[in-house]
Amino acid sequence: MKRGYETANCWAYDLMLQSSKENRKNPTEAESILWNAIRASQCGVRFRRQHIIGDYIIDFVCLSKQLIIEVDGAYHLNETQMLFDEQRSDKLKQLGFRVIRLKNEEIITNVDRVMDKIRKELAHNGSPLLGRGRGRLIIVSAPSGSGKSTIVQYLMKEHPEFRLAFSISATSRPPRGEEKNGVEYFFLSPEEFRQRIQNNEFLEYEEVYPDRFYGTLKEQVDKQLEAGQNVVFDVDVKGGCNIKKFYGERALSLFIQPPSIEELRRRLEGRNTDSAEQIKIRLDKAEYEMSFAPQFDRILINDDLEKAKQEAIRILTEFLNS
Numbered sequence: 001m002k003r004g005y006e007t008a009n010c011w012a013y014d015l016m017l018q019s020s021k022e023n024r025k026n027p028t029e030a031e032s033i034l035w036n037a038i039r040a041s042q043c044g045v046r047f048r049r050q051h052i053i054g055d056y057i058i059d060f061v062c063l064s065k066q067l068i069i070e071v072d073g074a075y076h077l078n079e080t081q082m083l084f085d086e087q088r089s090d091k092l093k094q095l096g097f098r099v100i101r102l103k104n105e106e107i108i109t110n111v112d113r114v115m116d117k118i119r120k121e122l123a124h125n126g127s128p129l130l131g132r133g134r135g136r137l138i139i140v141s142a143p144s145g146s147g148k149s150t151i152v153q154y155l156m157k158e159h160p161e162f163r164l165a166f167s168i169s170a171t172s173r174p175p176r177g178e179e180k181n182g183v184e185y186f187f188l189s190p191e192e193f194r195q196r197i198q199n200n201e202f203l204e205y206e207e208v209y210p211d212r213f214y215g216t217l218k219e220q221v222d223k224q225l226e227a228g229q230n231v232v233f234d235v236d237v238k239g240g241c242n243i244k245k246f247y248g249e250r251a252l253s254l255f256i257q258p259p260s261i262e263e264l265r266r267r268l269e270g271r272n273t274d275s276a277e278q279i280k281i282r283l284d285k286a287e288y289e290m291s292f293a294p295q296f297d298r299i300l301i302n303d304d305l306e307k308a309k310q311e312a313i314r315i316l317t318e319f320l321n322s
Contacts, residue, residue, distance in 0.1 A: 142256035143286030204239035
């Protein structure tokens with residue numbers, strides 16, 4: 001299936017997911033020994049086992065350090081398998097990962113020496129994702145109900161190696177509750193907002209209601225980029241297109257969409273939060289927004305959330321390492 005990149009089809013992905021679960025239940029002796037040595041952040045970082053990356057099931061991976069550990073049994077000495085292992089490692093390295101290959105025997109006979117090797121690799125910070133300097137921009141737009149927020153929050157929480165941070169927007173509304181200026185928003189008066197518009201200080205802005213503005217300040221984005229953050233924009237389609245035009249190749253514009261309007265209708269109705277009239281308004285708006293999809297760099301069709309998450313990981317990894 002082509003989902004922005006070549007990968008396994010849906011049936012193959014489901015089979016991989018089933019296999020990874022079975023592998024976790026039935027580890028080899030060497031895998032059990034190594035897992036007991038690295039689990040629960042005993043190395044100061046979190047490892048995952050039997051984790052799917054692209055078209056591969058990885059034995060152990062530390063995502064924050066972009067480090068993969070593969071455990072090889074006797075069959076890996078087969079000439080054909082050795083060639084496959086080499087190709088697999090090369091593909092993973094192209095995605096920015098470092099790969100350690102360990103033999104069953106060395107883990108079983110001297111796990112302490114193996115752990116020394118792993119700790120040395122963990123101390124190495126040569127990953128392209130972690131050593132890039134100035135950050136980049138990820139622009140995400142989608143119709144309501146497409147799963148955009150779920151996917152973005154997953155990437156920010158589960159993949160710290162991407163160094164993602166939301167841009168801090170400006171608004172002319174007053175603070176709510178314990179909101180602080182410069183944290184949740186930059187709070188400006190309507191007059192200040194209009195003055196900054198005249199000064200061309202915004203990447204994009206919108207007047208949602210009379211005197212109620214929201215927008216993204218160029219100066220704030222530049223500060224976050226200089227700090228090495230990869231800045232995420234959760235914006236409407238017009239704002240997304242404008243930001244992409246401003247930053248060009250430094251920005252990735254990603255459009256997340258449901259497989260169809262009918263599926264979107266089903267999701268919105270399943271929420272039980274909107275009236276029939278509100279759902280119709282949302283669907284009409286979604287059709288309009290989906291007409292902008294071809295203007296984005298990548299389109300991610302969220303017909304299965306877990307697969308969409310994996311595709312999002314792949315897209316961001318390729319972009320941040322390009």
